Structure formats: C-alpha cells, structure tokens
Amino acid sequence: MLDLITCMKSFVRTVEMGSFSAVAREMQTTQPTISKQIAALEEYLDVQLLVRSTRTMNLTDEGMRFYEHCQLVLEALSEAESSVGKRQKPSGTLRVNCLAAFGQVQLLPCLKRFLDRYPDIKVELNMSEQFTDLVGEGIDLAIRIGGAANPNLISQPIGISRFVTVASVKYLEEFGEPQVPTDLLQHNCIVYTPQSTGNEWPFRGLTVIVKGNLQVNNSIAHREAILSDIGIGTAPMWVYINEIERQSVKVILEDYEREPLPIHAVYRRGRFKPAKIKCFIDFLIEEFSDKLS
Numbered sequence: 001m002l003d004l005i006t007c008m009k010s011f012v013r014t015v016e017m018g019s020f021s022a023v024a025r026e027m028q029t030t031q032p033t034i035s036k037q038i039a040a041l042e043e044y045l046d047v048q049l050l051v052r053s054t055r056t057m058n059l060t061d062e063g064m065r066f067y068e069h070c071q072l073v074l075e076a077l078s079e080a081e082s083s084v085g086k087r088q089k090p091s092g093t094l095r096v097n098c099l100a101a102f103g104q105v106q107l108l109p110c111l112k113r114f115l116d117r118y119p120d121i122k123v124e125l126n127m128s129e130q131f132t133d134l135v136g137e138g139i140d141l142a143i144r145i146g147g148a149a150n151p152n153l154i155s156q157p158i159g160i161s162r163f164v165t166v167a168s169v170k171y172l173e174e175f176g177e178p179q180v181p182t183d184l185l186q187h188n189c190i191v192y193t194p195q196s197t198g199n200e201w202p203f204r205g206l207t208v209i210v211k212g213n214l215q216v217n218n219s220i221a222h223r224e225a226i227l228s229d230i231g232i233g234t235a236p237m238w239v240y241i242n243e244i245e246r247q248s249v250k251v252i253l254e255d256y257e258r259e260p261l262p263i264h265a266v267y268r269r270g271r272f273k274p275a276k277i278k279c280f281i282d283f284l285i286e287e288f289s290d291k292l293s
Contacts, residue, residue: 002040002041002044004041004044005074005077006037007037007038007040007041007044008041008070008073008074009027009074010023010027010034010037010038011037011038011041011049011066011067011070012067012070012071012074012138013026013027013138014034014038014050014057015050015059015063015067015138016137016138017138018057019057020034020035020038038050045062045066047060047062047063047066048060048062048063049062049063049066049067050063067135068135071268075273075274078092078274078275078276079273079274079275089118089120090118090120090121090274090275090276090278090279091118091120091121091275091276092120092121092122092274092276093121093122093123093124094121094122094123094124094140094141094276094277094280095124095126095138095139095140095141096123096124096125096126096139096140096141096142096143096280097125097126097127097128097132097134097137097139097141097142097143098125098126098127098142098143099127099128099129099143099145099219100127100128100129100218100219100220101219101220101222101223101235101236101239102127102143102145102219102236102238102239103125103127104127104220105223105238105239105241105242106238106288106292107125107143108125110287111123111125113283113287114280114283117283118276118279121276121279121280126139129194129217129218129219130194131144131147134153134266134267134268135268140267140268140274140276140277141265141266141267141277141280141281142265142266142267143158143263143264143265143266143284144263144264144265144266145161145236145261145262145263146161146261146262147264150266151269152268152269153266153267153268153269154266154267154268154269154273155264155265155266156264156265156266156281156285157262157263157264158263158264158265158281158284158285158288158289158292159262159263159288159289159291159292159293160260160261160262160263160292160293161236161237161238161260161261161262161263161292162236162237162238162257162260163234163235163236163237163257163258163260163261164234164235164236164237164240164251164254164257165178165184165201165232165233165234165251165252165253165257166226166232166233166234166235166240166244166249166250166251166252167226167231167232167233167249167250167252168226168227168228168229168243168248168249168250169247169248169249169250170229170248171229171230171231171232172250172252174229175187175188177250177252178232178252178253179253180253180256181201181203181206181208181253181256182206182208184201184208184210184232185208185210185211187210187212187231187232188212188213188214188230188231188232189201189210189211189212189231189232189233190212190214190215190216190222190225190226190230190231190232190233191210191212191214191215191216192215192216192217192219192222192233192234192235193215193216193217194217194219195234199211199215201234202258203253203256203257203258204255204256204257204258204259205256206256212231213231214230214231219235219239222235222239223235223239223240226240226249227243227248227249232252237251238292263288263292265280265281265284267281
C-alpha cells in the first residue's frame with residue numbers, strides 16, 4: 001500500500017535539494033528507495049512530476065502544482081502534530097536565508113538563545129548576497145532588507161535598516177573626512193557589487209558616482225575591507241554597529257543620509273503557518289525590534 005505522506009515528503013525534499021542521494025542521506029535511507037517513492041507517486045497520480053536526466057532534474061508544470069499542494073498538506077500535518085500530545089513543542093528543521101553580513105554580525109550571536117529555547121528545532125542557515133527563491137531553494141523563512149512586495153510571500157517587519165557611509169577612524173585620520181557627498185570623489189571608495197546602485201551612491205538630494213581600487217561581491221568582504229582601512233563604504237548601520245560603539249569605525253555624511261529601509265521576515269503564503277516559523281518570527285521581533293529601530 002502506498003504511504004502517501006512519506007512519498008510526498010520525499011518528493012518535496014527532492015524538489016528542494018535537487019538530488020535523490022541528498023534526500024536519501026537526510027532521511028537515512030537509500031537512493032533507490034527515494035527514486036521508487038517518486039515513481040510510485042507518479043504512477044498513483046498518473047502524471048509525470050519530474051523530468052530527469054543524467055545531470056539535471058526539473059519539475060513539470062503538473063509537478064510544480066503538486067509540489068505547492070504538498071507543501072500545504074505537510075505544513076498542516078506539522079501544525080497538527082505540534083498542537084497535541086508529545087509534539088506540543090515546535091519541532092523540525094527550519095531553513096533560514098539571510099544576507100551574509102546579517103547572519104554573521106546580527107543573527108548568529110543571538111541564535112543560541114533560540115536553539116536553547118526550542119531544542120527540538122534544527123536551524124539550517126543559508127547566507128547569500130541576493131534574494132533567494134524560497135520555493136526553489138526550499139527555504140522556510142528569509143530575512144530581507146527592503147525589496148518590492150511579493151504577493152506570494154507573507155512579510156512581517158522586524159526592524160529598520162539605516163544606510164550609512166562609513167570608514168575606519170584610521171583611514172579618516174590619514175586621508176581626511178568628507179564633509180559633503182561630492183568630497184567622496186577625492187577618496188578611495190569600496191564598491192559592493194550586489195547592491196543595485198553599484199558605484200552610484202544615493203544621498204539625500206543627490207547621487208555621487210564614486211570610484212576606487214576595490215570592489216567586492218560579498219557583504220562580509222566589504223566589512224573586512226572597511227575594517228582594514230582600505231577606503232570608504234556605504235552599508236546598513238547594523239553591519240558596523242559594534243565597531244561604531246568601540247569608535248574604530250565612524251559614520252560620516254549623516255546630514256545626507258538616505259531614507260532607511262524596512263527589515264522583514266518573509267515566508268511562503270499558505271493556509272497554515274507552521275509553529276517553527278511562528279516562534280522564530282516572534283524571536284526575531286523580540287531580538288531586533290528595539291535594537292534595529
């Protein structure tokens with residue numbers, strides 16, 4: 001007899017991980033077992049869900065629709081299990097995505113409190129420089145700074161991100177402090193390429209096209225470049241908050257600071273919000289609503 005729930009779980013994780021072998025390792029079974037479960041689903045539904053080749057695995061249109069329905073069913077099952085009996089506490093794997101610098105500077109230092117509070121939850125933290133496709137990457141929740149609203153996602157504000165211009169105190173002592181944005185033309189500016197503005201830095205009332213001898217595609221690398229006295233950069237204030245408090249990094253050009261952007265926790269729109277997502281959002285609000293305001 002077909003174990004439909006188990007097959008659905010295997011199908012969902014196969015879509016999210018893109019590999020039978022990876023799912024087999026996660027579920028502590030064999031690759032042929034996962035393959036047979038997917039084949040059994042396709043036979044049961046009388047439709048092809050996945051197009052397989054030696055190197056790729058892609059969803060068919062029917063597979064995408066079934067995947068979305070499977071998510072709702074499994075989320076509802078998880079919610080039901082979490083609400084009764086021995087599984088009253090939130091549990092399971094929580095897959096979180098955030099900007100690399102946010103993960104390093106803000107989230108990881110406080111994450112132990114969440115893990116201690118909810119010992120039955122395992123967090124898989126995915127740090128990147130671009131907005132991640134939650135469905136395609138199998139992400140439960142993402143922490144995003146700014147960005148356009150997405151009708152397929154539910155968004156919960158958790159803080160505000162000031163965008164500031166910064167430099168190390170050592171750099172400013174050696175090369176002087178800019179007093180107006182156009183003074184940046186005389187300085188070495190570090191360009192962060194994933195930022196949509198690139199070398200066009202927006203300020204209140206004007207935009208300055210900066211130049212410099214270093215550009216980076218990673219927020220952690222950008223942070224290290226500033227701390228290494230290489231030049232001036234623009235970034236969310238929370239990236240440098242500890243160094244600003246220690247007075248090794250200074251915020252400059254504050255009178256020309258651009259409008260802040262909201263920080264949101266976003267998750268896929270569905271009928272149910274799993275307990276693990278709800279408790280993590282509550283934790284983020286508790287940690288950051290005052291700190292990042």
